[in-house]
Structure formats: C-alpha cells, structure tokens
Amino acid sequence: MNPLKKVFLFYYEGFKSMTVGKSLWLIILIKLFIMFAILKIFFFPNLLKRNFDSDSDRSNYVIEQLTTKSK
Amino acid sequence: MEHFDLSLVNWSRAQFALTAMYHWVFVPLTLGLAFIIAFMETLYYKTKNEEWKRITKFWMTLFGVNFAIGVATGIILEFEFGTNWSNYSWFVGDIFGAPLAIEGIMAFFMESTFIAVMFFGWNKVSKKFHLISTWLVAIGANLSALWILVANAWMQHPAGMHFNPETARNEMNNFWDVLFSPVAINKFLHTVSSGYVLSAIFVIGVSAWFILKGRHLLLAKRSIIIASVFGLVTSLFLVLTGDGSAYQVAQKQPMKLAAMEGLYEGSEGAPLVVVGALTPGKEYNDSRNPFVFRVQIPRLLSFLGYRSGEAFVPGVKNLVEGGYIYTNKEGKEQLALSLEQKMERGKIAIQALADYKAASDAKDTTAMAYHKNLLDSNFEYFGYGYLNNPKSIIPNIPLTFYSFHIMVGLGFLFILFFAVLLYLALRKEFKIKKWLLRISILMIPLAYIASQAGWIVAEVGRQPWVIQDILPSVAAVSRIDSGAVQVTFFLFLIIFTTLLIAELKIMFKQIKLGPKEGGK
Incomplete structure (x- = not known):
C-alpha cells in the first residue's frame, strides 16, 4: 500500500475509533475557532506587522516609543 | 513617566x-x-x-x-x-x-x-x-x-x-x-x-x-x-x-528575594521566615515592624541565598538606597548604586539611544560611535530610565x-x-x-x-x-x-x-x- 495512504488510514481509523466523547472534540473545535477565527483576526492583530511595511519602519517606531516614554 | x-x-x-x-x-x-x-x-x-x-x-x-x-x-x-x-x-x-x-x-x-x-x-x-x-x-x-x-x-x-x-x-x-x-x-x-x-x-x-x-x-x-x-x-x-x-x-x-521574604531591612546572618503575617500597608521607608508575627530560622536566608550564614542579604530599603557591598556579574565586590543613581544612568542610556538614532539619520559616524559607547556603558541600567520613584521598583x-x-x-x-x-x-x-x-x-x-x-x-516578584x-x-x-x-x-x-x-x-x-x- 502507498505509504501516504497508510499514514492517512492510520490517523483516519485512529480518530474514527476514538471513544472519548464527541463533546470533547466539539469543545476543542469551538476553542480553536474562537482563538484563530475571532480573537486573532478581530482582537489581536500584530501591531507592528499591520502598521508598518518594513523592519526599518518598525525599528524607527520602537526607538521613538522607547526614547519618548522616558520623558 | x-x-x-x-x-x-x-x-x-x-x-x-x-x-x-x-x-x-x-x-x-x-x-x-x-x-x-x-x-x-x-x-x-x-x-x-x-x-x-x-x-x-x-x-x-x-x-x-x-x-x-x-x-x-x-x-x-x-x-x-x-x-x-x-x-x-x-x-x-x-x-x-x-x-x-x-x-x-x-x-x-x-x-x-x-x-x-x-x-x-x-x-x-x-x-x-x-x-x-x-x-x-x-x-x-x-x-x-x-x-x-x-x-x-x-x-x-x-x-x-x-x-x-x-x-x-x-x-x-x-x-x-x-x-x-x-x-x-x-x-x-x-x-x-x-x-x-x-x-x-x-x-x-x-x-x-x-x-x-x-x-x-x-x-x-x-x-x-x-x-x-x-x-x-x-x-x-x-x-x-x-x-x-x-x-x-x-x-x-535581589528585590524579588526581598519580596519573597518580606525583608525590608537587610542584615548579615539574615533569618528565613518559615511562617508569618505581614503588617498591612507597610511602606519600605517607615519604621513599623514588617510582621504582625513570624516564625523564623536564624541565618538560613543568608546561607540559602549566598551559601554563607554570615552573608549580608539586602532588604527592600537597601536596594532602594544602595550603599552596600555586593558581588557583581564578573564576581567582583562593589558598592551597590542607589535607585536614584541607576535611574540617572538609565536616562543617560535612553538619551544615548535617541542621540544615536539622530546621528545615524544624519550619517554622522563620529557621533554614532560616541553615543553607542555611552549607550553600551549604561545599558545594564537602561530600564531604570523609565522609573521615577522608589516605589516603582518594589513588587x-x-x-x-x-x-x-x-x-x-x-x-x-x-x-x-x-x-x-x-x-x-x-x-x-x-x-x-x-x-x-x-x-x-x-x-x-x-x-x-x-x-x-x-x-x-x-x-x-x-x-x-x-x-x-x-x-x-x-x-x-x-x-x-x-x-x-x-x-x-x-x-x-x-x-x-x-x-x-x-x-x-x-x-x-x-x-x-x-x-x-x-x-x-
């Protein structure tokens, strides 16, 4: 049998025969959805990546932040 | 700030x-x-x-x-x-x-x-x-x-x-x-x-x-x-x-250790508090007893912290005021700076970063080297430049x-x-x-x-x-x-x-x- 198919079947049959409740998987899927599809996109952007195009701009911004916060 | x-x-x-x-x-x-x-x-x-x-x-x-x-x-x-x-x-x-x-x-x-x-x-x-x-x-x-x-x-x-x-x-x-x-x-x-x-x-x-x-x-x-x-x-x-x-x-x-032990005033042969209740509202520089009650083991904090029962363990007040002898990163004994002195050096480091940046933008290599040197020699206190009072370093x-x-x-x-x-x-x-x-x-x-x-x-801490x-x-x-x-x-x-x-x-x-x- 094709090794890739073997690996696929290994995982497929493994998940299929799992006896731990469906509610566990439901919770995991809900959690991952909340984390990646809601929190990451709408609440947790990477500010420096979003607001600046280059590392040089990011450096300048952070230096400006660091050197003005002390005053 | x-x-x-x-x-x-x-x-x-x-x-x-x-x-x-x-x-x-x-x-x-x-x-x-x-x-x-x-x-x-x-x-x-x-x-x-x-x-x-x-x-x-x-x-x-x-x-x-x-x-x-x-x-x-x-x-x-x-x-x-x-x-x-x-x-x-x-x-x-x-x-x-x-x-x-x-x-x-x-x-x-x-x-x-x-x-x-x-x-x-x-x-x-x-x-x-x-x-x-x-x-x-x-x-x-x-x-x-x-x-x-x-x-x-x-x-x-x-x-x-x-x-x-x-x-x-x-x-x-x-x-x-x-x-x-x-x-x-x-x-x-x-x-x-x-x-x-x-x-x-x-x-x-x-x-x-x-x-x-x-x-x-x-x-x-x-x-x-x-x-x-x-x-x-x-x-x-x-x-x-x-x-x-x-x-x-x-x-x-050392400030974390002082907080862990409720140690406001440092001493040689410092005891380890086994159990105790802190005095509510105690400030680092007031003269009140830091504990309502405590059970302690003599010299153990000095021994555990410095492997010598006689060693000096700085308290919160000492760490703010400096002036005690400690062993630095290179293993040499030196006089501890006060918080005020550290804040001063921190501000020098932050200003040196700003000046370096300005010199870099102006492509002034001589000024860049000067400010980089100033920054490097004060960098270990960089963060202190953002603080402005003793309470800010106390957890x-x-x-x-x-x-x-x-x-x-x-x-x-x-x-x-x-x-x-x-x-x-x-x-x-x-x-x-x-x-x-x-x-x-x-x-x-x-x-x-x-x-x-x-x-x-x-x-x-x-x-x-x-x-x-x-x-x-x-x-x-x-x-x-x-x-x-x-x-x-x-x-x-x-x-x-x-x-x-x-x-x-x-x-x-x-x-x-x-x-x-x-x-x-």
Missing part, C-alpha cells in the same frame, strides 16, 4: 496573567503524567501483564483529555505579545524567536507523530515501538517546555546577547549562554519537576477516589504505588531545584510573600504525603485509611494552587521588569486603547471560565467511567 497610561499597563498585565494561568492549568499534568504513563507501559512491556496495559490505557485517556483541552492555549500568549506588548516583542528580537521556533517545530513533530502512535498505535505497531513512542511523547513534551522556560529565564536574567541601537533589538551572540544560563537550567528543572509532583498527586487522588468507591482496586493500588514513588523522588528533587532557583534569585533578582510584597510561603509549605507537605502513602502502600497488606484517601483527593487542588503560586512568585533591569512593563506595553484590553480581558474571563467548566466535566466523566475492559 507622566504620560504612561498605568491602567493600560495593569490591564495588559492582568490579561497576560489570566491567559498564562489558564494555560498552566493544563501544562504540568501533561509534563508529569506522560512520564508516569511511560513507566506504567514499561512495566507492561517487561511483565507482559495485561493489567498494566489496562492501567496504562486508562491514564493515557486522561492524559489525552488534558492534552486535547489544553492544546494551543499557549498560542494566545503569543497573540498578546504582538498586540499588547509590541515594543517588548520587537525589543527582544531573535532571543525569543529562536527558542520559540524550536519549541514550535519540536512540539509539532513530536506531538503529531508520536502522540498519534501512542493513542492509535496499540495493535498496529510493535510493542517496543509503541513504548518508544510513549517515552518520546514524555521527553518531547518536556523538551517543548525547555524552550519556553529558556525564553522566560532570559527575561529574568538576560544573557548571551547585545543590543543593536540601529534596529532597537537584542541580538543573540551566544546561543549556549542563553540555553545554559544558570537561571534557565534551574527554572527548567524546578518547573518540570513541579509538574511531576502535581501529576503524581493527580494519579493518587483519582486512585484514592476509586478505592473509596470500591472500584478498580488493583488499578488504583498499583497506580498509587507508582505515583508515590515518582512523587517522592520528584518532590525531593523539587526541593533541590527550588534551592537552586532561590540561589539564582538572590544573585540576580507587590504581600502577594509575592504569601504565594512563596504557600508554595514552599505545600511542597514540604507533599513530601510528607508521598512518604506516608508509600510506607502504607508497601506494607504487607495494602491498607490506607479512609481519611487519608479523602485527603489524597483534596491534595489535587492543593497541587494546582502550589503550582500557580510558583508562577506568581516568579512573575509578580520580578515586577516592574519585563526584562530584568532593561525593560519595565511601562515601556514594553503597546500604546493601544486600555478599553480594548479591558474588553478582551473580560471576554477571556467568560470564555475561559465556560471552557474550563465544560472541560472539567469531561475529565470527571472519564474518571467516573474508569478503565474500559477487564480488571478487578
């Missing part, structure tokens, strides 16, 4: 703490239970006794539930780095990037491959390969923790890097100094061994419940013996690594003190617990009194409290620093609307609480179901 929004800093810290504590609910059980399972499966492999397989599979199911519900909770912390702590994220540069990348790759390959074999591979791969996979899951999970803890240790004691004023980033110049920093080694060993102790208590507590219910007695008795041995050995190791960690704190974070002393003493007290209680249980379990007739079985169940929440308290000591001496939280935080942070804090609180309740229900259900087939 006038225009710092302290509510933003505090809400960002609260949010990070909430997320980290939620994440840490799941991690310690993963770290330790994986090894307990590996030992059990090794016994199955050696003895060919099917009961050991049944025991292994039962604990493996609980491991799986804990692992599955805890999976990816740590990623939220990384989201927060990018949003709430963007200055910090940029400033740490590749120091954090390298260990976290290794952790990510390692976790992905180890977990997706060997965990799958561990759960799905019974009867599909050889017994030997299955056993190896189980051990690799245990080792892999702990190695994953290593990289995270190395990154955290670097924040407590920055090493193996230099600061590049051109990019405003710290650049790693010696990976091994970062990996093998004594703080990192002690932190890793202490943290993972705390997970082993918690897991041993979890196994004992669940097994005690089975015995009280008169169910799965053989599984429960065997599990208690394995977990008691594992717990006793690892809890003794925990004391050893705790001592190593406290020694490092004394050398590198929350009551929270640090009580968390530390709860953690240590419970740690010693656990040693006694394991020893008593092992003694009773190994007698000719396995007989544990009902009250001790009930206490065994109560030990589970205590183990989680001790584990969380340890992180409170580590993280609250090092405030105001995000990176020790170099970057305080007020400078590390992103300038975003504090209202947005409050919204996400409460959003997390609701989501995490709901998920935790649902997840606990699943865990309890699996425990109630017990092992599947056969058994006595």
Whole structure:
C-alpha cells in the first residue's frame, strides 16, 4: 500500500475509533475557532506587522516609543 | 513617566496573567503524567501483564483529555505579545524567536507523530515501538517546555546577547549562554519537576477516589504505588531545584528575594521566615515592624541565598538606597548604586539611544560611535530610565510573600504525603485509611494552587521588569486603547471560565467511567 495512504488510514481509523466523547472534540473545535477565527483576526492583530511595511519602519517606531516614554 | 497610561499597563498585565494561568492549568499534568504513563507501559512491556496495559490505557485517556483541552492555549500568549506588548516583542528580537521556533517545530513533530502512535498505535505497531513512542511523547513534551522556560529565564536574567541601537533589538551572540544560563537550567528543572509532583498527586487522588468507591482496586493500588514513588523522588528533587532557583534569585533578582521574604531591612546572618503575617500597608521607608508575627530560622536566608550564614542579604530599603557591598556579574565586590543613581544612568542610556538614532539619520559616524559607547556603558541600567520613584521598583510584597510561603509549605507537605502513602502502600497488606484517601483527593487542588503560586512568585516578584533591569512593563506595553484590553480581558474571563467548566466535566466523566475492559 502507498505509504501516504497508510499514514492517512492510520490517523483516519485512529480518530474514527476514538471513544472519548464527541463533546470533547466539539469543545476543542469551538476553542480553536474562537482563538484563530475571532480573537486573532478581530482582537489581536500584530501591531507592528499591520502598521508598518518594513523592519526599518518598525525599528524607527520602537526607538521613538522607547526614547519618548522616558520623558 | 507622566504620560504612561498605568491602567493600560495593569490591564495588559492582568490579561497576560489570566491567559498564562489558564494555560498552566493544563501544562504540568501533561509534563508529569506522560512520564508516569511511560513507566506504567514499561512495566507492561517487561511483565507482559495485561493489567498494566489496562492501567496504562486508562491514564493515557486522561492524559489525552488534558492534552486535547489544553492544546494551543499557549498560542494566545503569543497573540498578546504582538498586540499588547509590541515594543517588548520587537525589543527582544531573535532571543525569543529562536527558542520559540524550536519549541514550535519540536512540539509539532513530536506531538503529531508520536502522540498519534501512542493513542492509535496499540495493535498496529510493535510493542517496543509503541513504548518508544510513549517515552518520546514524555521527553518531547518536556523538551517543548525547555524552550519556553529558556525564553522566560532570559527575561529574568538576560544573557548571551547585545543590543543593536540601529534596529532597537537584542541580538543573540551566544546561543549556549542563553540555553545554559544558570537561571534557565534551574527554572527548567524546578518547573518540570513541579509538574511531576502535581501529576503524581493527580494519579493518587483519582486512585484514592476509586478505592473509596470500591472500584478498580488493583488499578488504583498499583497506580498509587507508582505515583508515590515518582512523587517522592520528584518532590525531593523539587526541593533541590527550588534551592537552586532561590540561589539564582538572590544573585540576580535581589528585590524579588526581598519580596519573597518580606525583608525590608537587610542584615548579615539574615533569618528565613518559615511562617508569618505581614503588617498591612507597610511602606519600605517607615519604621513599623514588617510582621504582625513570624516564625523564623536564624541565618538560613543568608546561607540559602549566598551559601554563607554570615552573608549580608539586602532588604527592600537597601536596594532602594544602595550603599552596600555586593558581588557583581564578573564576581567582583562593589558598592551597590542607589535607585536614584541607576535611574540617572538609565536616562543617560535612553538619551544615548535617541542621540544615536539622530546621528545615524544624519550619517554622522563620529557621533554614532560616541553615543553607542555611552549607550553600551549604561545599558545594564537602561530600564531604570523609565522609573521615577522608589516605589516603582518594589513588587507587590504581600502577594509575592504569601504565594512563596504557600508554595514552599505545600511542597514540604507533599513530601510528607508521598512518604506516608508509600510506607502504607508497601506494607504487607495494602491498607490506607479512609481519611487519608479523602485527603489524597483534596491534595489535587492543593497541587494546582502550589503550582500557580510558583508562577506568581516568579512573575509578580520580578515586577516592574519585563526584562530584568532593561525593560519595565511601562515601556514594553503597546500604546493601544486600555478599553480594548479591558474588553478582551473580560471576554477571556467568560470564555475561559465556560471552557474550563465544560472541560472539567469531561475529565470527571472519564474518571467516573474508569478503565474500559477487564480488571478487578
């Protein structure tokens, strides 16, 4: 049998025969959805990546932040 | 510091703490239970006794539930780095990037491959390969923790890097100094061994419940013996690594040590407080007794912190006022600077960074070299430039003190617990009194409290620093609307609480179901 198919079947049959409740998987899927599809996109952007195009701009911004916060 | 929004800093810290504590609910059980399972499966492999397989599979199911519900909770912390702590994220540069990348790759390959074999591979791969996979899951999970803890240790004691004023980033110049920093080694060993102790208590507590219910007695008795041995050995190791960690704190974070011990006035031959109650509202410079009451062991703090019963241990007041002799990073004795002097040097370093930047923009290489030199020679105090009063370098002393003493007290209680249980379990007739079985169940929440308290000591005790001496939280935080942070804090609180309740229900259900087939 094709090794890739073997690996696929290994995982497929493994998940299929799992006896731990469906509610566990439901919770995991809900959690991952909340984390990646809601929190990451709408609440947790990477500010420096979003607001600046280059590392040089990011450096300048952070230096400006660091050197003005002390005053 | 006038225009710092302290509510933003505090809400960002609260949010990070909430997320980290939620994440840490799941991690310690993963770290330790994986090894307990590996030992059990090794016994199955050696003895060919099917009961050991049944025991292994039962604990493996609980491991799986804990692992599955805890999976990816740590990623939220990384989201927060990018949003709430963007200055910090940029400033740490590749120091954090390298260990976290290794952790990510390692976790992905180890977990997706060997965990799958561990759960799905019974009867599909050889017994030997299955056993190896189980051990690799245990080792892999702990190695994953290593990289995270190395990154955290670097924040407590920055090493193996230099600061590049051109990019405003710290650049790693010696990976091994970062990996093998004594703080990192002690932190890793202490943290993972705390997970082993918690897991041993979890196994004992669940097994005690089975015995009280008169169910799965053989599984429960065997599990208690394995977990008691594992717990006793690892809890003794925990004391050893705790001592190593406290020694490092004394050398590198003396203010944290002072907070852990409620030590306001330093002294030679300083005593260790075993138990005590702090005077509410005590200020570092008032003359009130710091304790309402205390029980202490003479000279022990000096001995543990500096390996000499006569050594001087600085208190909060000494650390603010300076003027005492201490041993610096190069091992030379020198006079401690006052906070005021450190703040002055910090401001020089920050101004030098600004001037370097201006010189760089003007392409004035002579001025650049001058300001870089000034920055380098004052960089170790860089973070002090953001502070403006003595109180700003003092962490929350009551929270640090009580968390530390709860953690240590419970740690010693656990040693006694394991020893008593092992003694009773190994007698000719396995007989544990009902009250001790009930206490065994109560030990589970205590183990989680001790584990969380340890992180409170580590993280609250090092405030105001995000990176020790170099970057305080007020400078590390992103300038975003504090209202947005409050919204996400409460959003997390609701989501995490709901998920935790649902997840606990699943865990309890699996425990109630017990092992599947056969058994006595």
